[in-house]
Amino acid sequence: TTETAGGDPPLRPPLRSPPPSLDVTLSSLGPNATEEGIKNFIPAQAMLTCHYSSDLPAVMGGYYSDMLRPANVDRVRGAVSCVAVQGGDDRICPPDTALDLREVWPEMELRVPLRSGHSMYDEAITDELVRATDRAAGG
Structure with a gap:
């Protein structure tokens, strides 16, 4: 736990570096964001941004390339159905990342809301995501 000045809630886990503003700028909360939603979103988004920014070589060099290996996809392909949702206007992880996965997992359902960006909070x-989850749950 990291102590903060001025009675602000502590950040968990301690951040490695200040969060870059690019992610927050490109991933908006939308026009209907509430003050409470913003207060809860900013620390969580900052921690995620720091994690991915600090560990980018490990995340993109390791996880992403491992995920795309056909042998790894083949291990889950028969047991897991996959629905990928990718913002068509995502400037942080452009849609070609989802297309790369689709190339090695052709039966994957790919949903691309064209005007959406990076944030899962985009309407x-x-x-x-809710539709895919409901279908997976049999609803």
Whole structure:
């Protein structure tokens, strides 16, 4: 736990570096964001941004390339159905990342809300995620 000045809630886990503003700028909360939603979003988004920014070589060099290996996809392909939701206007992880996965997992369902960006809080992305979850649950 990291102590903060001025009675602000502590950040967990301690951040490695200050969060870059690019992720927050490109991933908006949308026009209907509430003050409470913003207060809860900013620390969580900052921690995620720091993690991915600090560990980018490990995340993209390791996880991403491992994920795309056909042998790894083949291990889950028969047991797991996959619905990928990717913002069509995502400037942080452009849609070609989802297309790369689709190339090695052609039966994967790919949903691309064209005007959506990076954030899972985008209304169209959230709708697609909820639909996919409901279908997986049999609803």
